[in-house]
Amino acid sequence: MHSHISLRTYTIIFVSLLVLTGLTVLASRLPLGAAHMPVGLIIASTKAMLVILFFMHVIHSDKVTWLYALGGVYWLFILIGLTMADYLSRPVSINKSHETITRPVTR
Amino acid sequence: MSHATISSPLAHHFDDLEQQHGAANLGMWTFLVTEVMIFGGLFASYAVYRSLFPEAFEAASDKLLWWLATINTVVLLSSSFTMVLAVHGAQVGNRKFLVNGLLATIALGILFLGLKFYEYQVDYLEGLIPIPGWFSGEHFHVPPDDPLFLGHVRLFMVLYFVMTGLHAVHMIIGMGILGWLVFKARRGAYTPEHHPQVELVGLYWHFVDVVWIFLFPLLYLSGGGL
Known part of the structure; x- marks a missing residue:
């Protein structure tokens, strides 16, 4: 340590x-x-x-600390990388979600 | 101080201090990885919505005070530097170095939060806070073919406040623990052989710094430019 x-x-x-x-x-x-x-x-x-x-x-x-640090990076890659792989590879559904996941702003 | 020699810092379920420190270190890293997941969820949300609404996110990012965030980045990096100096002081048994390093880290933390508070105030005056009645889109050029533009700007501002707010909460907690370390360090609780609390709080403080290192370009510097 x-x-x-x-x-x-x-x-x-x-x-x-x-x-x-x-x-x-x-x-x-x-x-x-x-x-x-x-x-x-x-x-x-x-x-x-x-x-x-x-x-x-x-x-x-020591090696265990390296493993934990790299583990954090790896899980972050799964979380962000695979989420984005989904969104970026489905342009049609993105256009649809544009309509459904947002609401008009009322001020 | 015969009492100190009787109560050894070695807990009975460890073979030696090295093993004990290794376990403490690993416990802190476990906690930090869960923290990566908390902030990771927010970063993932940012990535998704930025990819969906890039124009609104860039326009909103351009409204933030990038120069103030630059100053704050330097302040926070400096606080990480004073933190390693404090840890170094604990390692070599220099109590003055340790206490002054911790106090400097707290002072820089206060400066960071003070500047952040000022920035939130400017955001309020600019009508950037995404609360009905407080938000005003008057400074934005809304594209005629995108009626939802201001809603996406508000989405960016929600992410901005949640991310910087959660980061600020982490700093406030960290500064409280640093104050406790100062109290203990002054009473001579830490020796070169045994100062795990100083090392572990150092890890936490640097982690909070790393979060800001990513927030800075994502929120402030990735707009459309000037």
Whole structure:
């Protein structure tokens, strides 16, 4: 459970996180159109990986901790990935759901 | 302090402290994976409705204060940094480092929530809160062929408030526990050999940080741009 990560490493990770935050804000101001979402998610995943591996010490943890961390990612993939596979592969039903799952706004 | 030597931190059902710490660590990870599922459901909802109504979601995202969220991202990342410094202090037995790190983390948490509260207030004044009577679509350009557009904008705002609200609740709970750690750390409850509570609360705090790392681009940065 004890990690052997130095203050120097922590500082490098922290600075990297700040640089990546700057990058993602910069990218969001560029005219990337539909690419905003994937670019934002790739940078966010990189930041999350740095926090999980170093700040949460997973990189020096035993195999069971790795299994739990990867298990969380895997179940998240099932939850979001397979749900989206369903929605994105049935364009006809989406058009129908457009009518049924929303109600007109009354203000 | 003969009492301290008598009451060893080792619980009787563990062979040694290493095994005990491993079990505590795994318990925390189990909890965090269930937390991933709670937030995961919200992220999945966001993914579904964004794919169904991309124009309304982008228009609503553009109305949020991205620069304030950027400041808050830096504040929260800094609080994770002070948290690892506190854990490091506990590991090397530096009590001043530990207590100051915990206090700095709490202070940054308060700053984050203060800015978030200000942001909610701006959202209210802008008529973005999706409650009848509070919501106003006057700032939105509604496409003539999409009569449900403002309803989808409200859907985005519901997700925004539930996601950031649940995240804020997690921070408030975390800050309460951090305060308890400060209290215990000041009384010398943690040694380099045994400080599992500091390590576990650190894991929790970083997890809350990771949630925000994903909320930030999804809610604030993935609009249509300027």
